[in-house]
Amino acid sequence: xxxxxxxxxxxxxxxxxxxxxxxxxxxxxxxxxxxxxxxxxxxxxxxxxxxxxxxxxxxxxxxxxxxxxxxxxxxxxxxxxxxxxxxxxxxxxxxxxxxxxxxxxxxxxxxxxxxxxxxxxxxxxxxxxxxxxxxxxxxxxxxxxxxxxxxxxxxxxxxxxxxxxxxxxxxxxxxxxxxxxxxxxxxxxxxxxxxxxxxxxxxxxxxxxxxxxxxxxxxxxxxxxxxxxxxxxxxxxxxxxxxxxxxxxxxxxxxxxxxxxxxxxxxxxxxxxxxxxxxxxxxxxxxxxxxxxxxxxxxxxxxxxxxxxxxxxxxxxxxxxxxxxxxxxxxxxxxxxxxxxxxxxxxxxxxxxxxxxxxxxxxxxxxxxxxxxxxxxxxxxxxxxxxxxxxxxxxxxxxx
Amino acid sequence: xxxxxxxxxxxxxxxxxxxxxxxxxxxxxxxxxxxxxxxxxxxxxxxxxxxxxxxxxxxxxxxxxxxxxxxxxxxxxxxxxxxxxxxxxxxxxxxxxxxxxxxxxxxxxxxxxxxxxxxxxxxxxxxxxxxxxxxxxxxxxxxxxxxxxxxxxxxxxxxxxxxxxxxxxxxxxxxxxxxxxxxxxxxxxxxxxxxxxxxxxxxxxxxxxxxxxxxxxxxxxxxxxxxxxxxxxxxxxxxxxxxxxxxxxxxxxxxxxxxxxxxxxxxxxxxxxxxxxxxxxxxxxxxxxxxxxxxxxxxxxxxxxxxxxxxxxxxxxxxxxxxxxxxxxxxxxxxxxxxxxxxxxxxxxxxxxxxxxxxxxxxxxxxxxxxxxx
Numbered sequence: 001x002x003x004x005x006x007x008x009x010x011x012x013x014x015x016x017x018x019x020x021x022x023x024x025x026x027x028x029x030x031x032x033x034x035x036x037x038x039x040x041x042x043x044x045x046x047x048x049x050x051x052x053x054x055x056x057x058x059x060x061x062x063x064x065x066x067x068x069x070x071x072x073x074x075x076x077x078x079x080x081x082x083x084x085x086x087x088x089x090x091x092x093x094x095x096x097x098x099x100x101x102x103x104x105x106x107x108x109x110x111x112x113x114x115x116x117x118x119x120x121x122x123x124x125x126x127x128x129x130x131x132x133x134x135x136x137x138x139x140x141x142x143x144x145x146x147x148x149x150x151x152x153x154x155x156x157x158x159x160x161x162x163x164x165x166x167x168x169x170x171x172x173x174x175x176x177x178x179x180x181x182x183x184x185x186x187x188x189x190x191x192x193x194x195x196x197x198x199x200x201x202x203x204x205x206x207x208x209x210x211x212x213x214x215x216x217x218x219x220x221x222x223x224x225x226x227x228x229x230x231x232x233x234x235x236x237x238x239x240x241x242x243x244x245x246x247x248x249x250x251x252x253x254x255x256x257x258x259x260x261x262x263x264x265x266x267x268x269x270x271x272x273x274x275x276x277x278x279x280x281x282x283x284x285x286x287x288x289x290x291x292x293x294x295x296x297x298x299x300x301x302x303x304x305x306x307x308x309x310x311x312x313x314x315x316x317x318x319x320x321x322x323x324x325x326x327x328x329x330x331x332x333x334x335x336x337x338x339x340x341x342x343x344x345x346x347x348x349x350x351x352x353x354x355x356x357x358x359x360x361x362x363x364x365x366x367x368x369x370x371x372x373x374x375x376x377x378x379x380x381x382x383x384x385x386x387x388x389x390x391x392x393x394x395x396x397x398x399x400x
Numbered sequence: 401x402x403x404x405x406x407x408x409x410x411x412x413x414x415x416x417x418x419x420x421x422x423x424x425x426x427x428x429x430x431x432x433x434x435x436x437x438x439x440x441x442x443x444x445x446x447x448x449x450x451x452x453x454x455x456x457x458x459x460x461x462x463x464x465x466x467x468x469x470x471x472x473x474x475x476x477x478x479x480x481x482x483x484x485x486x487x488x489x490x491x492x493x494x495x496x497x498x499x500x501x502x503x504x505x506x507x508x509x510x511x512x513x514x515x516x517x518x519x520x521x522x523x524x525x526x527x528x529x530x531x532x533x534x535x536x537x538x539x540x541x542x543x544x545x546x547x548x549x550x551x552x553x554x555x556x557x558x559x560x561x562x563x564x565x566x567x568x569x570x571x572x573x574x575x576x577x578x579x580x581x582x583x584x585x586x587x588x589x590x591x592x593x594x595x596x597x598x599x600x601x602x603x604x605x606x607x608x609x610x611x612x613x614x615x616x617x618x619x620x621x622x623x624x625x626x627x628x629x630x631x632x633x634x635x636x637x638x639x640x641x642x643x644x645x646x647x648x649x650x651x652x653x654x655x656x657x658x659x660x661x662x663x664x665x666x667x668x669x670x671x672x673x674x675x676x677x678x679x680x681x682x683x684x685x686x687x688x689x690x691x692x693x694x695x696x697x698x699x700x701x702x703x704x705x706x707x708x709x710x711x712x713x714x715x716x717x718x719x720x721x722x723x724x725x726x727x728x729x730x731x732x733x734x735x736x737x738x739x740x741x742x743x744x745x746x747x748x749x750x751x752x753x754x755x756x757x758x759x760x761x762x763x764x765x766x767x768x769x770x771x772x773x774x
Contacts, residue, residue, distance in 0.1 A: 064486045073488040178468075189513060251521050254528030262530060345518045347476070347484075355476040355516070358483040360751040364641025 052367075061362040062372045068356060069372070072192015072347045078173070081183060082195065083130040085170040089163060090115075090134050091141035095156045098145030100394050107390060112138040164206055171199065188266035192347030194376065196266070200338040200348065204273035205331050211274065212281025217311070219286055230282070237279035243340050245272045250344040269341045277334050284326045288319035321395065328388035332381050339377075349373055460664075460671035461505070461722055464532055469511040472498035473531035476516035479637045480745050480752030481537050481557075490514045493745040494535045496735060497556055497662060497678070501533060503730040504678045504723060523548045526665055533675055534663040537633065544663075551672055554679045555661040558758035558767055560654035561593050562632035564639060567649050569626065574601055574653055580626035581606045585616045590630050593656040617641070627651075631658060636752045645751070652755050674721050680770035681728040684710055685737035687761055687770065692736045699729060710773045717773055728773075738768065 026032040062069070071082065090112070097108045115134035123131070145152055173185040191199070218230030237245070249268040257263060292315050300310040320327075342351035353373045357366060464470050474494055475482035482492040499509035515531050526534045527549050537559075538544070540552040563582075565571040571580075574597070584591050586609035598605055608625050610616040617638050620628040628638065632650060639645050662679070664672050685691070688707050690698050699711045708714040711732075712725035721727065735741065746754045760766025 068484065068486070068488055073484065076488075187513070189515065247520070251524045254524060254530055343518065345476075345516045345521060347516065351476075351516075352484070355484045358477045358479045358637070359485060360479045360483075360640065363479050363637050363751060 057368050058365055059368060061356065061365045061368050065356045068352050069193050071195045072352055073190040074186060074195060078184065078186055081170045083133065085167045087134055087137040088166060090138035092156060092159050092163060094138040094141030095145040095152060098142045099149045099153060099156060101390055108142055112142060164202060188264050191266060193352045194349050196347060197338050197349045200270060200273060200341065201335040203270045204277050204334050207274045208277035208281050211278035213285055215278060215282035216285035216289060219282065220289060234279045234282050237276055242276050242337055243343060245276050246340055246344050265346065269346055273334065281330055284323055284330060288323035289315065291322055292319055324388065324392055328385065332384050335381060336377060349376065457668055458670045460532055460668045461674065464505060469513050470498065470502050470505065471513045471515055471531045473515045473517045473522055473525050473534040473536055474498065475536040478537055481633060493557065493741060494537060496741045496745065497535045500682060500731045500735045501675060501678050503734040504674065504727040507730045509734045523550065526550050526663060537660045538663055540659045540661055549666045550663045551666060553662045553664060553672060553675045555659035556679060557660040559631055559633050559658035559660050561590055561629060561656040562635050563627050563629045563651045563653060564635045564648055565627045565651060567647050572651065574603060577605055577627055578603050581608050583608050583616050583620045583625035583628040585610055585613055585630065594629055597655045632754055636754050640751050652757055654757060670722055674723065677721060678731060681731050682738040683768045683770035684773060685732045686739045690732055690737060691740055692733055695729060695732045706773060
C-alpha cells in the first residue's frame with residue numbers, strides 16, 4: 001500500500017474565495033450567525049464614522065492650520081532649513097535600508113515614495129518642490145547604499161551619530177536674528193507642533209539611554225554609594241508622575257535659580273523628560289542584564305577579561321539585543337508622553353491643537369482636531385514599531 | 401542597615417509627594433482653561449513663598465530696552481482673548497494690550513515675545529522675572545494683589561457672570577426668567593453667584609446642575625433649560641460651538657465681578673506707571689474719538705490741550721514716564737484705541753461677540769474712566 005503522507009482535498013475545495021468563505025465564516029450555522037451579527041456591528045459602527053468623516057466633519061480647521069500642526073510658529077521664511085534637515089534624515093534612511101535591509105524593496109519604496117505621494121496633494125508649489133526634494137535625497141541615499149553597501153557602512157553610522165546635533169543646529173540657527181538670513185536663530189518659544197514633539201522625543205530618548213545604562217550598571221554595582229545612589233534615583237523618579245516633574249521644572253526651577261537667569265523652557269522640558277525616561281530605561285536594561293546566565297561572566301573571567309571588558313564585549317551586547325522590543329516600547333511611550341508638555345504651556349502637537357481650538361473661526365471643532373492629532377500620533381507610533389520589527393529581523397533576534 | 405535605607409527612602413518620597421501635591425491638584429484646572437479663573441471657593445494652593453530679587457525702580461524699562469522686546473505672559477487658549485491664529489501669530493484682546501505696550505515703549509507693536517502660560521504657572525513666571533507683564537485674563541483679587549508679589553495695574557475687561565438664552569424665547573432681563581430652568585455647572589462660584597443674585601432679585605427658578613461645562617452646554621443645546629449661565633467670555637465660546645450660534649443671545653446682565661487686567665511685579669513703580677498709562681491712553685483716545693485712522697489729522701489740527709498733551713504736540717508727558725513724547729500717538733496709530741481693540745476681538749462682527757456692557761466709557765454708562773493726562 002503506497003499511502004501518501006497527507007491526503008489532499010480535491011482542488012476545487014482547496015482554493016477559491018467562495019470555498020474560503022464557506023470554510024472560515026459559514027462553517028456551521030452558529031458560525032454563520034456570528035458572521036452576520038459581526039458584519040452588522042461593523043456596518044453600524046463604520047457607517048456613523050464614515051458619514052462623519054466625509055459629510056459632517058469640517059476639515060478646514062486642519063487644512064488651514066497644517067503649518068501650525070507641523071512646525072508651530074516657526075517662521076515660514078526660515079522653513080527651508082527644516083526641509084534640508086529632513087532631507088538629510090531621509091538620505092540616511094534610504095542608505096540604511098539599502099545596506100541592512102536589502103531584501104525589502106517594499107519598505108524602501110514606502111518610505112521614499114511617501115513624500116512624492118504627498119506632493120500630489122494640493123499644497124503650495126514651494127512645499128511640493130521640497131517634498132519632491134525629499135524623495136530625491138532618499139532615493140539617492142538608497143541607490144548609493146545599494147551600489148556600495150560595505151564601504152558606506154561606517155559613514156552611515158557616523159551620519160546617524162551626527163544627525164541629532166545637525167538637526168538641532170539647523171532648527172535653532174546660528175546667526176543673529178536681527179540680521180536675518182537663511183540661518184538666523186529662531187528662539188525655542190517659536191518651536192512647536194510636530195517639530196517640537198519630534199525634538200523632545202529624540203532628545204529624551206538619546207540622552208536617557210546612556211544615563212539609564214549607567215544607572216542599571218550602578219544598581220548592580222558592589223560599591224555601596226553608587227548602588228544606593230542608583231537605587232535612590234530610580235525609585236524616587238519612578239515613584240513620581242511625569243507631569244509633576246514637568247511642573248517642578250516649569251514652576252519651581254525659576255524660583256531657585258538666581259534672578260534674571262532664564263533657563264530655556266523647552267530645555268527644561270527636555271531635561272525633565274530625559275531624567276524621567278532614564279529611570280525606566282535603567283530598569284529595562286537591568287532586566288536584560290539579569291537574563292544573561294552567570295556562565296557568561298565566568299567564561300569571560302576565565303579568558304582573563306577585566307570587569308569593564310566583560311561588560312562591554314560580552315554582557316551588554318547580549319543584554320541589549322534581548323531588550324530591543326522593550327526599548328522600542330519605551331521609546332514609543334516617551335513619544336506619546338511628550339504630549340504632557342502641553343499642560344505646562346508648550347506648543348507641542350497637542351499644545352498647538354489646543355490653541356487652534358480657540359481660534360474664533362474654528363470654535364467647537366474639537367472632534368476634527370483631536371481626530372487628526374491622534375491619527376498623526378498613531379501613524380508615527382506605528383512607524384516606529386514597524387521599523388523596530390524590521391531591525392529585529394535583520395539582526396536575527398528571536399531566532400537562535 | 402537595610403531597614404534604615406528603606407526608611408530614609410520612604411521619608412524622602414513622602415516629602416517629595418507632599419511638596420508636589422499642590423502642583424498635582426492644579427493639573428486638571430489647567431487643562432480646562434476657563435476664560436476667567438474665578439477665585440475658587442476652596443482655598444487656592446499656597447504660592448511658594450521664596451525670596452526673589454525684586455527689580456527696583458526703573459529696572460524693568462531699562463532691561464526691556466536693552467533686550468529690545470517686552471516679554472508678555474498671555475493665554476493661548478481663550479477665543480477672542482488670546483490664541484494663535486492660522487498664520488501663527490498671537491491674537492486677541494489680551495495680546496493687543498501687549499502690542500499697545502510695545503508701541504508705547506518702542507514705537508513698534510511687534511517687539512513682543514509672547515510666553516503662553518497656563519493658569520498655574522502664570523504668577524511664578526511673573527515673580528521669577530521670566531515675563532515683564534502678565535496680560536492673561538487674570539481676575540483681580542486681594543490675595544493675588546498682595547501675596548503673589550505682583551500688582552494689578554488696571555482692569556482692562558470687566559468680565560462677569562452672564563446668561564445666554566435662545567433668541568426666539570424673547571427673554572431679555574433676569575425678571576423674565578421667573579419660574580424658568582437654568583443650566584449651571586455645579587461646584588463653581590457660578591452656581592453660588594446665581595443663587596445670590598436670584599435671591600436678591602426675588603426671582604424663583606429651577607437650577608439644572610451638571611458636573612462639567614460640556615454637559616451643561618449639551619443640556620442647554622437640547623433645550624432642557626431656558627437659559628445657561630457662566631462667565632461671559634466663556635458663554636461666547638459656548639455660543640459659537642452651538643449648532644446655530646445666531647439663534648442664541650447673551651443677555652446684557654452681569655451677575656458677578658470678574659475684573660480682568662494686566663499685572664506687573666512689585667517694586668518697579670515706573671514700569672507700573674507705564675503699563676497703567678498705556679491702558680489710560682487707550683481709554684482717553686476713545687473718549688476723544690481718536691482712532692488709528694484719524695490720529696494724524698487730530699494731531700495736526702489739535703486745539704484741545706488734553707489731546708495736545710496726550711499726542712505729544714505739547715511735550716512733557718512722555719518724559720515723565722521715561723518714554724518718548726509720541727508714546728500715546730504710537731499706541732493709537734499702530735494698535736488703535738480701546739474701542740478698536742475691543743471691536744477687532746470681541747465686537748459685533750466677530751464670532752466672539754460680547755456686548756460692551758460695563759466695558760463702555762463712563763460717558764456711555766460703563767466703567768472705563770481714565771485720569772486726566774496733565
